[in-house]
Amino acid sequence: RRLVRRLVRRSNGPTRARTIDLAVACGLVVLAFGCGEAPTPEVVDLRPITVAVNAPLADFAQTLGAGIVEVERPAPDGEDPSLWRPDADTIAEVQRSELVLLQGPAVEPWGVSIPLPTARTRDTTANARSRFPTGRAGTVHRHGDGPAHAHGGNADHAWLDLGIARLQARAVRDALVAIRPEHEATIDERWRALDGELATLRRRADEVLAEAPPMLAAHSIFDFLAHAHGLSIETVEWPPGTSLDGGLLGELGTTAAEHGASILLVETELDGETRDRLAAIGLTPVRFDPLGAGDPDGREFTERMNANLDRLAKAFASGDDAAPGDGSREE
Secondary structure, eight states: OHHHHHHHHGGGSOHHHHHHHHHHHHHHHHHHHOGGGOOOOOOOOOEEEEEESSHHHHHHHHHHHTTTOEEEOOSOTTSOTTTOOOOHHHHHHHHTEEEEEEOSTTTSHHHHHSOOOGGGEEETTGGGGGGSOSSOOOOOBOSTTSOOBOSOSSOTTGGGSHHHHHHHHHHHHHHHHHHOGGGHHHHHHHHHHHHHHHHHHHHHHHHHHTTOOOEEESSSOOHHHHHHHTOOEEEOOOOTTOOOOHHHHHHHHHHHHHHTOOEEEESSOOOHHHHHHHHHTTOEEEEOOOOOSOOTTOOOHHHHHHHHHHHHHHHHHHSOOOOSOOSOOOO
16 A cells, blocks of 8 residues: 555656556556455356357268257258348347357448457358359349349358358368367268269369350359359349349340350249240249258258259250259348
8 A cells, every 4th residue: 555655656757657657556556456356257157058150061960960950040941041030038048059150241231341250150151261253243122122232242151162161161160170170080980971063063163164155143142153163144133032023134135145055043943924035035943042042942052053953954955954842032
């Protein structure tokens, strides 16, 4: 206490010395009177859950961590995870989770606007930036009454570049080993098998898409696919859930003629009337599942991507689309 009084009396000296002395004095006061009353860090009641924000990450985590970790994907089946907005209770559950697997920069708007535990959060595309397409602006659009947005400038649908998908699987492997080091050998064995499957899938994609003609797309989410395989894909925004009106049909016809395209990539099956109207302007719709939303049939990432390649291979060979009814809609 005498030292504190001495330091306070010296506060009439130079400004720098006065500032230092007062700081020391305050520190001594805390030591002298408040040692037993300092606030204790909040203890978080962690949930032993790995949260994966989209279907590919959930699939990788379940494949690598079966029987080791419990995996949750909070976005409902059929909803684009990059547009989904969780409620307050879901956010609280995510914040208390043992591990949170994110897609990448700015993909999950809620992941930017709410505090997430840095030490328990993994950006699964952190090591894949060099594979990103450059100048990704995207076209601003909306789905029904949803928010205006553009699929550009971030890692949205980056898994459609299967080289990035492999890096994401590796990132999931590393994150799981970090929280379950005692299971490293098992996780590693599973990762090698998964990496082999993804490598085989990438080789098949290279073969199917090697001679791909120019195509149109009804949604601007295929830039990673195009960049990975050198594809020529021109987007005419046709928001999912909206009808094919005359103006849009005319725009599709004009763009198809300018681009030399006869195939239109769509995210969901179209009814017969719509297909006939597209056929009249020389376009064959081919469903390409973006894979981000959950699959109601429980199919895994590689199976769903192979189905996409099957439909494209058939369209390239004959101009026909595959049979309808083989997957969920993602908006």
